[in-house]
Amino acid sequence: MNLYAAIAIYAAAMTVANLSIAHFGPWVSPINAFLLIGLDLALRDWLHVRLRAGQMLALIGASGALTYALNPSAQHIVIASAAAFTLAALVDWQAFSRLHGSWLRRSLSSNVAGAIVDTAVFSALAFVLLSPAPKPWEVVAQIAALQLAAKVAGGSLWALALSRTAQRVAG
Numbered sequence: 001m002n003l004y005a006a007i008a009i010y011a012a013a014m015t016v017a018n019l020s021i022a023h024f025g026p027w028v029s030p031i032n033a034f035l036l037i038g039l040d041l042a043l044r045d046w047l048h049v050r051l052r053a054g055q056m057l058a059l060i061g062a063s064g065a066l067t068y069a070l071n072p073s074a075q076h077i078v079i080a081s082a083a084a085f086t087l088a089a090l091v092d093w094q095a096f097s098r099l100h101g102s103w104l105r106r107s108l109s110s111n112v113a114g115a116i117v118d119t120a121v122f123s124a125l126a127f128v129l130l131s132p133a134p135k136p137w138e139v140v141a142q143i144a145a146l147q148l149a150a151k152v153a154g155g156s157l158w159a160l161a162l163s164r165t166a167q168r169v170a171g
Contacts (some may be wrong), residue, residue, distance in 0.1 A: 001046070003050055006043055006050075009043065010040055011062065011063040011066060014063040015066050016032075017081070018078060018081045019077075026135065029147050030146035030149075033147040033148075033150035033154060036154075037118065037150075037154065039154065039158045040085075041088075041158070042158035042161070043162070044056070044093075045092065045162075047059075048096055056089060060082070060089055080126035081126070087117050088118035088121070091114050091116075093110075095110035096110035103163060111155035111156065112152055119144050119147045119148045120144070122147075123144040123147065
């Protein structure tokens with residue numbers, strides 16, 4: 001995979017995930033979590049061996065800004081997403097950096113850590129604390145549980161798909 005294509009896919013996946021939740025509501029978040037956030041988790045690790053930390057943070061910030069520019073009414077989703085992605089990226093980065101073994105093993109493990117942080121922060125901010133129509137905590141907990149399972153499953157599948165090219169660069 002080309003580095004520029006990976007960056008474009010990463011930014012597009014984050015942007016589409018944010019805009020679809022703003023448009024369709026929380027019920028679409030488990031689908032996004034599997035398809036798009038799982039992809040972002042795995043691509044974050046793929047990009048980890050290719051970009052410096054500052055470049056990755058700039059990419060996360062630019063993706064959040066793009067989402068806001070495309071749909072300013074999605075502001076609470078953009079803020080929740082930017083906070084969740086930034087914190088999850090930092091946790092994922094630290095976990096990936098400290099783990100040993102193959103790229104795939106490190107990616108699978110760090111994706112779980114990133115998915116937990118991403119789910120907790122995004123769900124609390126997007127659906128309760130910043131939401132113009134807050135959801136009951138019981139509903140948010142159900143959505144979060146589905147999101148977490150979907151992110152871990154999606155991240156695992158995307159990591160498996162990316163592992164061949166990642167191993168060549170890391171090894």
